[in-house]
Amino acid sequence: LQNSEVTAPLTQLAQAERLTSGEGQFVVINLMQSAILNRVETNQFAKSLVELGLNSSSTQNYRYELSSKGNQLALLARPKRAGLKSYIAVVS
16 A cells, blocks of 8 residues: 555545534544554654645644654544544554
């Protein structure tokens, strides 16, 4: 698999963003898959969301964060408004 094959679904972000309830989960799952592939290919975790294929850390519904330390990477989707769920993925 090429990194672009995993991050390609992120181009569908505009569609997921309209479905507010599914956006956070959709993005975190795709970022997690991209992070795993990046780790396998480069033997290190990504340092930014851009490296994983996400050009903006914020949408109208969520703010996305990446934290990488040693052998662990955490991805967070924090809702910007009430009624939306938070999502977190940890890869180690």
